[in-house]
Amino acid sequence: MYTDKIPDIIIGRLPVYLRALQRMSEKGIKTTSSQELGEHVGISAAQIRKDISQFGEFGKQGTGYSIPFLLDKLREILKVDRVWEVALVGAGDIGHALARYQGFTDRGFRIICVFDNDSSKVGAKVGSFTVEDMSKLSDKVRECNIRLAMITVPAPAAQDVADILVKSGIKAILNYAPISINVPNDVHVQYIDPASHLQRMTYYL
Amino acid sequence: MYTDKIPDIIIGRLPVYLRALQRMSEKGIKTTSSQELGEHVGISAAQIRKDISQFGEFGKQGTGYSIPFLLDKLREILKVDRVWEVALVGAGDIGHALARYQGFTDRGFRIICVFDNDSSKVGAKVGSFTVEDMSKLSDKVRECNIRLAMITVPAPAAQDVADILVKSGIKAILNYAPISINVPNDVHVQYIDPASHLQRMTYYL
Numbered sequence: 418m419y420t421d422k423i424p425d426i427i428i429g430r431l432p433v434y435l436r437a438l439q440r441m442s443e444k445g446i447k448t449t450s451s452q453e454l455g456e457h458v459g460i461s462a463a464q465i466r467k468d469i470s471q472f473g474e475f476g477k478q479g480t481g482y483s484i485p486f487l488l489d490k491l492r493e494i495l496k497v498d499r500v501w502e503v504a505l506v507g508a509g510d511i512g513h514a515l516a517r518y519q520g521f522t523d524r525g526f527r528i529i530c531v532f533d534n535d536s537s538k539v540g541a542k543v544g545s546f547t548v549e550d551m552s553k554l555s556d557k558v559r560e561c562n563i564r565l566a567m568i569t570v571p572a573p574a575a576q577d578v579a580d581i582l583v584k585s586g587i588k589a590i591l592n593y594a595p596i597s598i599n600v601p602n603d604v605h606v607q608y609i610d611p612a613s614h615l616q617r618m619t620y621y622l
Numbered sequence: 623m624y625t626d627k628i629p630d631i632i633i634g635r636l637p638v639y640l641r642a643l644q645r646m647s648e649k650g651i652k653t654t655s656s657q658e659l660g661e662h663v664g665i666s667a668a669q670i671r672k673d674i675s676q677f678g679e680f681g682k683q684g685t686g687y688s689i690p691f692l693l694d695k696l697r698e699i700l701k702v703d704r705v706w707e708v709a710l711v712g713a714g715d716i717g718h719a720l721a722r723y724q725g726f727t728d729r730g731f732r733i734i735c736v737f738d739n740d741s742s743k744v745g746a747k748v749g750s751f752t753v754e755d756m757s758k759l760s761d762k763v764r765e766c767n768i769r770l771a772m773i774t775v776p777a778p779a780a781q782d783v784a785d786i787l788v789k790s791g792i793k794a795i796l797n798y799a800p801i802s803i804n805v806p807n808d809v810h811v812q813y814i815d816p817a818s819h820l821q822r823m824t825y826y827l
Contacts, residue, residue: 429822440777494825501820501824503820514715591819591820591823595641607822609819610725616637616730619700
């Protein structure tokens, strides 16, 4: 049992814990402590205990956390105990990298289609996908009931793509275009922008 | 004049403001308000005013912010009023995308070298760069006094690469490998992991 009022910042840390636990599990490790997990992710043990306790009593004093149990719980909380189908829009360099990226499958996601509006790219292979024309995007998203999309188009095209995605029923967008996009309140957006991430660090140098 | 005690979370929003202001400036817009900027970035006007006021009085009641002035100030605060040279380690798909990425130049960064330990990649062209062998990384970082690096190697290799970078004098790492890396306290790390970003959103679906 957990409440609906968990702060965003805590939700944002759960994928970090999940990723670290998944790697520990792959190495055959069965239990961990908040201290050990904290060393892996660079977050204090106290913060980790506090974050996880928001969702229930998942650890035992003295024996720590069972990794398989905590993995199951975190996957359930983040709703990645299933596989989400993802539409990818933009078949450029980053689109290619994502289409071939091996890191989605065991973490709850599967790209199922790739779109571009460049006729020289439509029909071409990107990883194991054949690039489809943008005009087919809406129908595909609706037919397959896709809720997540990744935008890897140039900045000037990103808002138009976002509008089409939202109208088609997409509820979460991972945006690689270096521009903020406007979406309705019930649509979630996350940004991946390497220059912004670098700028967060130069402040401290 | 500003203090050293600005919370990380505020620093993290400044690149978002900077990016939006830069795009407004490219469109020829000279002034903006916290309301307008807020609509562009999806952050409340009150929060924006509060964040910016940490660094001084940059806006005027009624007339808002001068975009060129605010751009200069934000670039100065984030120390991107200069160009930082960046080393890229890993010449795979993401490395290729980053080496050809056009979005760094006007935002304070320039990749100057690309490394890989795969002998079939060393000597090959990636964008305008020739891939160099990992054995040359330390000397290059020291000679050129490079402070920033991006890691785009597979997860199992990321910690070793990070160790080499840190020993060579790197102080900020943007890590694309889907694994947390351990670095000394004076080295900054940011992570780009698309699956984690997607997982932050599925919680809300």
